[in-house]
Amino acid sequence: MTKKLSKFILVTSLTILGFGFLPVEKADAAWSSWKTVSEAGSSCQIRVYTDAATYSSAANTVDAKAETNGRCSTIYYEMSLASNNSSYVTIGNIFTGYFNTATPMKSFNINSVKTKNTTSVHLDVYLDVNRQRYIETVYSSTIVIQPQ
Template identity: 30%
Template sequence: MKLKFGIIITLIFSMALAMMPTEKAEAAMGRWDSLGKGCKVRVWVDAYTYTKKASSIDWYAQTNGKCGTLKYTARIAISEGYLEYQMKGSFSKRTPVKKFPLSKLRKEGPRRKDVTVDVLVSNPSKGIHGFVSSHDIIVNW
């Protein structure tokens, strides 16, 4: 009898934990974009949707290792164009995780924005030049 009661309590507790909502964002890796000469690049962002509690879009760009050192300029694209804020640098395998603050985006207008992280990359010595985007992102506030 005690064993059955223990199993029932364990099942109820397990089901309750499984149904609890979490605040954890779902990370999303973009598709590989071919930029020529075997070079492929993709963009990762930390979520598909950002709530009003979110403070930044965390992202990084990654290569397949066949691009050499790429220079990049990254920015946030919105339907009206681009935010003024840009990040620049270079990488050969993967950038460190970078953060675009959402405070600047939230000053731009309506309560919801569909955005992407756009990254312009180039390696002139290898003749590589291209443009890579994250998946579409929804920012609410």
């Protein structure tokens, strides 16, 4: 082999090898800011998590959960993913339950999304198990869902 060919092979090999160590792009999970919910405790704060900030057309679900800062009474809730059209329309299921520290992860099916949505997960907070005494809504950070 000639010196030029050897040098070319060496440089090409190192370049290819170097690409193997580049970080793989990963969807960024998104936490909302803490929201004070004083009706549920004097220092109570709640925030909402989504597993990504942007969902491609290949995504099937938006996964979300909520957590407290540990200073809240029992939180009764309805969690939903809203469409961004002019009227409130949910995408996927509405989940209900209660928690003291964190909800289990909830999965909203987004296969029905036909237009781009810039929206958020809504956590409606209640003081009672029958969800009659509404306190307020805590929103996730804004998320973007591409048409499916």
